[in-house]
Amino acid sequence: MSAPNDHQQSKSLSQNLIQKLPLPPLIPPLFATIHLKSYTHEDKDFFTNQASHCRPSFFFPVPPFRASKTPLQLGTTMSCSNLTMWASSKPSLSDASALSCRSFIAPLQLPSQNSLPASRSSSVTPVQCGLRELRERISSVKNTQKITEAMKLVAAAKVRRAQEAVVNGRPFSETLVEVLYNINEQLQVEDIDAPLTKVRPVKKVALVVITGDRGLCGGFNNMIIKKAERRIAELKALGLEFTIISVGKKGNSYFLRRPYIPVDKFLEGTNLPTAKEAQAIADDVFSLFVSEEVDKVELLYTKFVSLVKSDPVIHTLLPLSPKGEICDINGVCVDAVDDEFFRLTTKEGKLTVERDVIKTQTVDFTPVLQFEQDPVQILDALLPLYLNSQILRALQESLASELAARMTAMSNATDNAVELKKTLSQTYNRQRQAKITGEILEIVSGANALV
Template structure:
């Protein structure tokens, strides 16, 4: 019983720590979406204008796919329910699909849990292991973007896909796959009905007040009458590194927010289970204690009766 109570204190503390961090991570993930979405819309519009022209934009070149690189984003720690397992299963399923199409596949693993997973599987080709930070930064995203850029430009791979966990709400996250390169108008990051929350203290206990917000749909679009002072090719070449960095940073932020939310829910469930287990153990303990006391009383009564019968 004392061990369960000690465990409950630990899980409750971990729940509070995750709850304190997830608010900041959630804001970073959701607030970064409008910029990345607008950037995608601008790039798509400029790329469509360049289609009739004979220009060469390497990062938008769609070529026959022989090898695919998967950037798999996992967490750095456990105790977060099925968060890491879900994204790793998603990546495994994608590898199986590519294998059926007779396509080669390599992995860029981001996060300690993913790194340890792929280190135990030498049959999977891993190009790079990236250790995550406590909070996603542009520097970390730039390092991954440089590797992806180099692999695609040198035609080491013909397609790059992001496998990460999309943050939906405090109680829901979804592993997704997004095409990173070549630039495709089918990609999208709109997320309607995102959920914000505020921590409150009611009756001395942690409580969560949820508030749903609606994402603005549709892109900004560019007027067909708009003229560029610079060559559109130069504009795309200047924006593509920013595009790679922003998309990877957004995936890291979404994954980090999902990890914290999963950990908060897992620790909350663990705390509730500890409370229930303590109650059950108390019932069993009291029953055993009562049975022992009853047995001792019966022995005393039997002894007293025996003394009365003595001459």
């Protein structure tokens, strides 16, 4: 019996193999497919038919179990290995998903194998793995599944908190809109010249890009960064200067790696966006705009549509148009579409519906108001508030989208892990069975030989 020797031989063979192959990551790349897809696909079908794309297609290098054996043993070994092979290469697993541990076809293999041409022509190198490796792998998948499951639950809990924050902020924004609407009615006749509403010829644009602080949330961060890149390209094409205000760690690291993109400020978000953070951004934006360093400020964030859908959007933050900002709470002044500067930016057309909603809210408010100060001063006091609440809202929506995206991604990852675990344990059980059968055969034939 030369089994130990054989094993060593196969070990060294596998090491050669490992060196030749590009090494896949040690942790099963459950999330890799999700990320990859986000690069290639637009957001529309991202969350919907993801599951079909998420079958992990990867392989892992483990020592091939078989090697040349002595001729006397060949008969039994062959039957045993064939059994293994047929058991593991189920029809449901295509060539692409080569996690079934198919026999590694060594050059000295007998040419009578059926699956030989197919597996050779496929891009994935099938690798056979031993029982021990399978066991290790199953336990690692199990651990990963626990992690992803926990992350999913955490994200779900946080989504609830994020929703609460939005609800808490609602009285403020509703009253604000009400007041703005009311004042706007009375100010329509007057010529207003507040600094935040000043429309200047645009030479330089500031982009506030809101990203998340963490990864593992599907394509969330990539989508918003891609959007920013597209916008930068557009601005470059128009011959305008630009600067970035980056909010969130992921965006920060992205822009830090690209020094050719001018960044005005890096800000970091925290767990739950508060008025303080919104204030920090608003201060920055405000001073940039008022000091005439930039003539236009745009906000890029991920709009939360539902738990399974969110869109990266661009909203014009400044200049605020005193006539338009009442119309919608989301910051794009609707009635300024005729304006040339606005035509540059208002590309998201989902505003009219919301405008109607808000107008119905404000109909019943008609007290006879006296202005303590100049209307301009009052507007001056109101517009920063409005700016703040806009930014806060964007932060909140962005967080909600991030958490929702993480929930989806993690739930997919968990599903994949479950599936992977199932296939692996099936393979493991089959191999174990095959091994036992082989041993029994050996014993029986040995006994027969003795008789």
